[in-house]
Amino acid sequence: MLRLKDIQKSFIETILDKNKNCNSEFKSLFDENNISIEDRISIYRGHFIASLTAILKDTYPATTKIVGDKFMEAMSREYIYLNPPNSGCLNLYGSSFPEFVKKFEATKSLPYLADVAELEKIINSVYYAKDDKPLLPQNISESCNLSLASSACLFSSKFPVDSIRDFVMSEDKNNPQQLDISSGGVSLLICRKGKDTIIYQLEDSEYKILKLIGNSGILEDALTSILIKYPDFNFSEFIQKFIPIGCFKDVSY
Amino acid sequence: MTMKQKKNNKLIKSLPADNLLSVVGVGLRTKHYDEILNKPDNIGWLEVHPENYFGGGINLYYLEKARELYEISFHGVGLSLGSDKLVCKNHLTQIKELIDRFEPFSFSEHLSWSASGNAHLNDLLPLPYNKEVVNRLCSNINYVQDFLNMEILIENPSTYISFGENEMKEWEVINELSSKTGCKILLDINNIYVQSQNHGFSQFDYIDNINHDNIYELHLAGYSEFSFPDKKQKILIDTHSKKVHDPVWELFSYAMKKFGCTIPTLIEWDDDIPSLDILSAEAAKAEKIIINKSCP
Incomplete structure (x- = not known):
């Protein structure tokens, strides 16, 4: 019998073979017992693909709704094997x-799709991000070091991706939302606040x-740079708006 | 009780008795997060997949709340104890952090493997049963037990293919692992039934031969029957997606009589997860068998 290392290498290679080949040396390791080795391996391959497809559909629900279940399953299968x-x-x-x-040929007619997926990826990563100690207002000074919390992330797109996501995820069929896909891009802060993940639209x-x-x-360096381009930038308003959101972590802690 | 104390006590066999409603538990799943905090009937403790709580966030918030109300066990799914390489230290470190924080009454993993090379498949893959594999498993189990400073539980798997040159029965492998490493046994009654049907042996022989002194937890679950297109043969799949089937209840009843002691028992349900009422009813059924030592 092959060594464990070689058995495991062959097992994984066989499951990951899109063409479902099963070489004779590998097959000879097992008892057929009225069910072919190919059929037996197909149970493992089927579970591998189905469970990861379910994870992708769960992480990318708006992307799935845009392309439809069957297309998402086919696209996921390609992704999972790679x-x-x-x-x-x-x-x-x-x-x-x-x-x-973004590189998938069959979605080229949906130029916004990769950005919708990117927004959903960020929502998922924010959901699982570690819990930092939030920065309190009294600990802020111009010379302090600021850092975005692990559960906060920025994203900008030339498409209104948050509106696209809201539109496709809307369950209210009697009062459908309106969507103008040509309404321009957005800059977003995605941040966990309490039990909820909230998407904030940002000014430039x-x-x-x-x-x-x-x-x-x-902070001082960032402020100096921003005042060059936006001389009217109001730092006090900025702090009052963003500290309660909890998007900064206390780096002194 | 700290983990170190538990280690010194050779791991508690029963759950801590204070305020315990039942020795039967269910899995803590996202769908039931709010409802479980109302302490529904018949649910004595909660089983948690620690991998779902890596990182931080909302899941940890609910686990904190649930831990205030329930004893919990940790049931790992990603260590790949049967791989021909050392367990991932980063993965193990994250498990240890959660154990230190939540103090589960046990940590269990599987008699299986998932990782080879750079790939880590999301499955519990089958092992040949021979001396090389026993040695490899012992090495990984010892490493994990030393790292966590506690004895762990090893669960018997469901498999859909068997190696032609197995040198040992599955229960012999598990008994030997327990004897050589001091690990305990998580006996999945459904998996024994699935294995017996898929690979053709008596499920009762398994119960008769497993070292029941070392069994510290039992699992019950529902399987699915899979038919291959255009073929007569069927195979049972451990899908954790249905009520416990009658032959599994019967085997559980047989095991209860054989083992003669109360062992924490879990109703496992991970796919097509039903309402808590259904899980609670399954838990009540298991509790009744445990008390009466026979099927209702």
Whole structure:
């Protein structure tokens, strides 16, 4: 009999074979017992694909609604064979799916789809992000180091992705929302607050200073840069708006 | 009681008795997060997949709340104890952090493997039963037990393919692992029935031969019957998606008489998850068998 290492390598290669080939050396390891080895392996392959497809559909519900269940299942199957999990924790499985969607030939007619998927990926990562100690107003000074909380993330798109997501996820068929897909892009802050994940639409200046804070962490530097482009930027209003959201973590802690 | 104390006590066989409604538990699942906090009838404790609580966020909020009301067990699904490589230290570290925080009364994993090379499949894959595999499993179980500073429980799997050159029966592998490493046994009654039907042996022989002194938890679940297109053969799949079937209740009753002691028992249901009323009724049925040592 083959060594365990070789058996496991062959087992995984066989399950990950899209063409469902099963070589004779591998087959000879097992008892057929009235059911072919190919059929037996198909149970494992079927579970592998079905359970990961369910995870992708769960993480990307708006993307699924846009393309439909059958298309999502076919697209997921392609993705899963190319990107099997590499960890025993599947909470963030499929984080490269938006990038895959962007390059997927059959979705080229839906230019906004990859950005909708990216927004859903961020919502999922914010859902599972660790809990930081939030920054309190009394701990803020111009020279302090600021950092976005692990459960806060910025995203900008040239499409109104939040509206697209709301539109496709709306369950109220009697009062359908209106969607103007040409209404332009959005800059967003996706942040967990209590038990809820909330999507905030940002002004350009808000997005840019949050981005600068995320990059450098030094409030004074970010403020200096933003005042050059937005001389009327009101720092006090900014702090009053964003501290209660809980999007900053206390880096001194 | 701290984990260290539990280790010194050789792991508690029964759940802590204070305020315990039942020795039967159910899985803590997202669908029931709010309802479970109202302490529905017949549910004595909760089983938790620790991997679902890696990171942080809302799931941890609910686990904190649930822990205030229930004893919990941790049932790992991602360590891949049977892989021909050492268990992932990062994964194990995250489990240890959760154990230290929530103090479950047990931590269990599976007699199976999932990872090879860079791939980690989301499944409990079958192992050949021979000395090489026993040695590999012992090495990983010892590593995990040393890291967590506690004895763990190992669960018998459901499999859909069997190796032609198995040198040992499955229960012999489990008994040997327990004897060599001090790990305890999580005996899944449904998996024994599924294995017996899929691989052709007596489910009662399994119960008769497993070292019942080392069984610290039991699982009950519903299987699905799968028919291959255009073929007569059927195979049972451990889907955790239905009520416990009659032959599994009968085997559970047989095991209760054989083991003669009260063991924490879980109603497992992970797919097509029903209302808590249905889970509660299944738990009540299990409790009745445990008390009467026979099927109702």
